[in-house]
Amino acid sequence: MKLPPAVLALACLSVQVIGNTLSNRNGSYDVAEHLNGEKHALLQDIVTWDNQSLYIHGERIMIFSGEIHPFRLPVQSLHLDVFQKVKALGFNTVSFYVDWALLEGNRGTYRADGVFNLQPFFDAASQAGIYLLARPGPYINAEDDASLWPSGALPTYFLERHMQQSPSTPLSLVEFQGGFFGAWGGPGYDKCSALFNAQFENVFYKNNLAAGVAIMNLYMIYGGTNWGNLGYPGGYTSYDYAAAISETREINREKYSALKLIGNFLKVSPSYLDAVPGNASTTQYTQTADLTVTPLIGQNTHSAFFVVRHTDYASTSSTNYTLKLPTSAGTLTVPQLGGSLTLNGRDTKLHVTDYEVGTINVLYSTAEVLTWKKFHDYRVLIVYGGPGEHHEIAISSKSAAIVLSGEQSSILTKSVNGQSVISWDVSSSRIIVKVENLLILLIDRNTAYNYWVPQLDNSPSKTDFTTMSTVENSIIVKAGYLVRTAYIQGDQLHVTADFNSTTEVEIIGAPKSVKCLFINGEEFSYNRDANDFWIAQFNYTSPDLILPDFSKLEWKFINSLPEVQPIYDDSAWISANHNTTNNTVAPLKTPVSLYSSDYGFHTGSLLYRGHFTANGLEKTFTMQTQGGTAYGSSVWLNQTFIGSWEGSPSSDSQSSTFNLPSLESGASYVLTIIVEIMGLDEEWRGPPRQLKNPRGILDYNLSGHNKDDISWKLTGNLGGEDYIDLARGPLNEGGLYAERQGWHQPDPPSDHWQTSSPLTGLDKAGVGFYSTSFHLDLPRYYDVPLSFVFSDDSATTKPYRVQLYVNGYQFGKFMPHIGPQTEFAVPQGILNYQGKNWVALTIWAQENGGAKLGGFRLTNSTPVRSALCDIVASEQPVYEKRAGAY
Ligand SMILES: *[C@@H]1O[C@H](CO)[C@@H](O)[C@H](O)[C@H]1NC(C)=O
Ligand SMILES: *[C@@H]1O[C@H](CO)[C@@H](O)[C@H](O)[C@H]1NC(C)=O
Ligand SMILES: *[C@@H]1O[C@H](CO)[C@@H](O)[C@H](O)[C@H]1NC(C)=O
Ligand SMILES: *[C@@H]1O[C@H](CO)[C@@H](O)[C@H](O)[C@H]1NC(C)=O
Ligand SMILES: *[C@@H]1O[C@H](CO)[C@@H](O)[C@H](O)[C@H]1NC(C)=O
Numbered sequence: 001m002k003l004p005p006a007v008l009a010l011a012c013l014s015v016q017v018i019g020n021t022l023s024n025r026n027g028s029y030d031v032a033e034h035l036n037g038e039k040h041a042l043l044q045d046i047v048t049w050d051n052q053s054l055y056i057h058g059e060r061i062m063i064f065s066g067e068i069h070p071f072r073l074p075v076q077s078l079h080l081d082v083f084q085k086v087k088a089l090g091f092n093t094v095s096f097y098v099d100w101a102l103l104e105g106n107r108g109t110y111r112a113d114g115v116f117n118l119q120p121f122f123d124a125a126s127q128a129g130i131y132l133l134a135r136p137g138p139y140i141n142a143e144d145d146a147s148l149w150p151s152g153a154l155p156t157y158f159l160e161r162h163m164q165q166s167p168s169t170p171l172s173l174v175e176f177q178g179g180f181f182g183a184w185g186g187p188g189y190d191k192c193s194a195l196f197n198a199q200f201e202n203v204f205y206k207n208n209l210a211a212g213v214a215i216m217n218l219y220m221i222y223g224g225t226n227w228g229n230l231g232y233p234g235g236y237t238s239y240d241y242a243a244a245i246s247e248t249r250e251i252n253r254e255k256y257s258a259l260k261l262i263g264n265f266l267k268v269s270p271s272y273l274d275a276v277p278g279n280a281s282t283t284q285y286t287q288t289a290d291l292t293v294t295p296l297i298g299q300n301t302h303s304a305f306f307v308v309r310h311t312d313y314a315s316t317s318s319t320n321y322t323l324k325l326p327t328s329a330g331t332l333t334v335p336q337l338g339g340s341l342t343l344n345g346r347d348t349k350l351h352v353t354d355y356e357v358g359t360i361n362v363l364y365s366t367a368e369v370l371t372w373k374k375f376h377d378y379r380v381l382i383v384y385g386g387p388g389e390h391h392e393i394a395i396s397s398k399s400a401a402i403v404l405s406g407e408q409s410s411i412l413t414k415s416v417n418g419q420s421v422i423s424w425d426v427s428s429s430r431i432i433v434k435v436e437n438l439l440i441l442l443i444d445r446n447t448a449y450n451y452w453v454p455q456l457d458n459s460p461s462k463t464d465f466t467t468m469s470t471v472e473n474s475i476i477v478k479a480g481y482l483v484r485t486a487y488i489q490g491d492q493l494h495v496t497a498d499f500n501s502t503t504e505v506e507i508i509g510a511p512k513s514v515k516c517l518f519i520n521g522e523e524f525s526y527n528r529d530a531n532d533f534w535i536a537q538f539n540y541t542s543p544d545l546i547l548p549d550f551s552k553l554e555w556k557f558i559n560s561l562p563e564v565q566p567i568y569d570d571s572a573w574i575s576a577n578h579n580t581t582n583n584t585v586a587p588l589k590t591p592v593s594l595y596s597s598d599y600g601f602h603t604g605s606l607l608y609r610g611h612f613t614a615n616g617l618e619k620t621f622t623m624q625t626q627g628g629t630a631y632g633s634s635v636w637l638n639q640t641f642i643g644s645w646e647g648s649p650s651s652d653s654q655s656s657t658f659n660l661p662s663l664e665s666g667a668s669y670v671l672t673i674i675v676e677i678m679g680l681d682e683e684w685r686g687p688p689r690q691l692k693n694p695r696g697i698l699d700y701n702l703s704g705h706n707k708d709d710i711s712w713k714l715t716g717n718l719g720g721e722d723y724i725d726l727a728r729g730p731l732n733e734g735g736l737y738a739e740r741q742g743w744h745q746p747d748p749p750s751d752h753w754q755t756s757s758p759l760t761g762l763d764k765a766g767v768g769f770y771s772t773s774f775h776l777d778l779p780r781y782y783d784v785p786l787s788f789v790f791s792d793d794s795a796t797t798k799p800y801r802v803q804l805y806v807n808g809y810q811f812g813k814f815m816p817h818i819g820p821q822t823e824f825a826v827p828q829g830i831l832n833y834q835g836k837n838w839v840a841l842t843i844w845a846q847e848n849g850g851a852k853l854g855g856f857r858l859t860n861s862t863p864v865r866s867a868l869c870d871i872v873a874s875e876q877p878v879y880e881k882r883a884g885a886y
């Protein structure tokens, strides 16, 4: 499938799309020739490569990337927020998918307006200085890579396999594990992020570095939400993914902070891309077989990197070691001043030798490098260690190290053979040591989490793409929650940052030309300390938030299953009259196809009506339905509830047999059946098959009848592929009666509906529709994460299925009997933080006892005082009477 010209053109204009349009590096490897035996003209000379890395504009660059799917965050003005949080990690790239199901829901009609427009996503990337890797589709998958601390599962074969498969290209890991999708009935993302945590990052990502990875994309860096039925059946509404940036765009997981240390290190370590991995060894560099060391040796520089891990990567023990390091000053046994190094369980260390800090040579550092900077007349290097560890650093310099601040008793300095050697015990109090004009900050890992390294830009509205020059042209800011950008205007230094508590802000490297400090546009007074660091304080105040109490609001209620009433007229429904199917993997078992996609219905709930004339011999009705894991179905015979398949996390298809009451021979009857589609399957390996698994009724049998005694009609969402709600797209609404009418949109015609709350619920099997509205007036300049939280009423008959609609957008499916999700995040822009909001629920009670919610609340987590502002609401078309709705 071709990318629509607009998207491709816009993508190329706004940001350099890497990946699709790669060409050979002139004068280097002619990959096209290599592959096809024929020469192709260069398409562009912006992005080129050799066997070690990509180049952008001729400069070697490590692509450190995270995956984000624009369609999983349907508020355009929030993309910048996420991109800035990615940039702050030290990353330079975001990889994204394009979801064709949303853009071409109606074959041949391409729509990319409103929340589906890709241009604002490209613009935000460009504004944040982030390159994009495009994965345009048409088929996309949402899958994972490695599995979890099982024994022997550290992938140590990457380099070898790469050298077999593609030695002339840089080693790329384009979907490396950043978390995990959450499955229906699974443990939930809290448990998942506990597994894919900071330790996982340190062990697995540094293992990738040991293999010499030069293009690394983490799937996901921000997951977002499977709103509006866009997920596949294996996953529930939240696509948080236990990623470094949470679904609510919060960055308070330690894995974000730990990743920031790795990202910022690589950003200032160009010699990494020049280094070639050597053989991993348990004997050459350490004296214990418990540790494995992989060297990466510089070719055109003296720099080398030594990646030290436990041989049993999952080991939780601490191992002491000394290192035998080849350096420009000969092979040294480190630490030279006594003591030993320690590798704690599930950690990996990246030691450097002959590491350049702007013309100063760091002979070695056992503490890991966070960043370094060259300022006008001095340099700063920040290194960190884990709590309680002992470390040593040596600078190739005859000058003695001077301890400027810190606990003297824990530091030892000595000049040895033209080296200035510093050794220390890591603690939470910072040590500053000076060698020549280099200030070395020795800190612990938790303190390192508070450091940020924003590039210094000349524009308030544009951060440069990362190059070595922007890397040197940066400041270092010790703050708290987030530092987004820094820029200079005249004599003003501006910093934009977010705070979740009162925070000391320390600025290292403010240029000589600036005098005034502005944080988020407001001037702050500051002190200069002895090192010429600027110190200011940001006072955080917790705002008063007033959120609605759903138990006190007036809810309007209407029955959403009028189809079972005698007066209901289904003459406008589509007749199931295809006696063949377009489906190539599932031959028909029924006289006419009842596969929903044969009739253009691909999303949400399906309804079937099966008409027949009774002969008195009916005893049972059997049907096989299929909707993807956790799907459910229910059956009525005229007004009589017959039974349900309640659903299960392990079942994507089910055959159910229901007993029937005795029927009156000669009388006409109608079976009304609901089948909820949980999405289409994704494909794993081999020829496309699973993704074609049909949805709906696959087979049935009415005892005493031939199959063709029943004549069928069906419906899904109103209009099918000719979907009605262009703003919210082809998948957002399903086929329940209230959805077909459009009542889930704001301002439904509810004046004459009953007043009844979802906390009261339904007293029998059926589908109820509930709607209410409320105002929010949340403070501006705060990013307030809001979630809708359901709780089950333990006394209620389960099972039941709930859909949450917020201002017309479906933002949640709650199924207490399946779980695990009870909390549904909804972003600002879908919710109006200063204005009116409409919330609607469909509740489908699958058993005779009916169903009611135990609780339903809107809650917030810590409001973050944010530089983010001017969030523009996504389009929220209100209810209008739908022509032809049935
Ligand atoms: C590539 O090299 C050829 C031959 O040396 C030269 O003619 C051409 O201009 C070069 N292209 C680029 C994009 O540098
Ligand atoms: C890349 O190629 C150069 C030149 O042939 C070679 O020296 C170097 O080892 C190669 N790099 C890797 C990672 O194989
Ligand atoms: C503030 O954010 C930090 C992470 O940056 C987190 O550790 C801390 O718990 C947060 N504080 C509050 C009150 O949410
Ligand atoms: C790495 O090991 C392989 C096989 O054992 C050997 O051929 C190669 O020379 C080694 N490379 C280095 C740099 O020692
Ligand atoms: C490891 O080294 C630390 C000091 O750095 C020491 O306290 C500890 O006892 C040592 N552990 C072992 C097993 O030698």
Ligand SMILES: *[C@@H]1O[C@H](CO)[C@@H](O)[C@H](O)[C@H]1NC(C)=O
Pocket: 524, 537, 538, 539
């Ligand atoms: C922040 O609070 C401190 C202590 O209450 C106060 O001295 C300082 O003036 C405040 N700073 C600002 C910018 O309001």
Ligand SMILES: *[C@@H]1O[C@H](CO)[C@@H](O)[C@H](O)[C@H]1NC(C)=O
Pocket: 565, 566, 567, 568, 638, 664, 667, 668, 669, 670
């Ligand atoms: C069953 O429902 C259909 C459609 O509403 C109706 O025509 C029929 O009379 C009903 N049958 C009985 C026995 O009530």
Ligand SMILES: *[C@@H]1O[C@H](CO)[C@@H](O)[C@H](O)[C@H]1NC(C)=O
Pocket: 579, 580
């Ligand atoms: C199947 O449909 C075709 C076209 O509508 C029709 O000609 C044919 O008779 C049908 N076959 C059966 C068995 O109903």
Ligand SMILES: *[C@@H]1O[C@H](CO)[C@@H](O)[C@H](O)[C@H]1NC(C)=O
Pocket: 581, 582
């Ligand atoms: C399904 O098959 C029919 C008959 O071959 C064809 O006319 C129709 O276009 C197909 N529909 C789709 C969606 O492929």
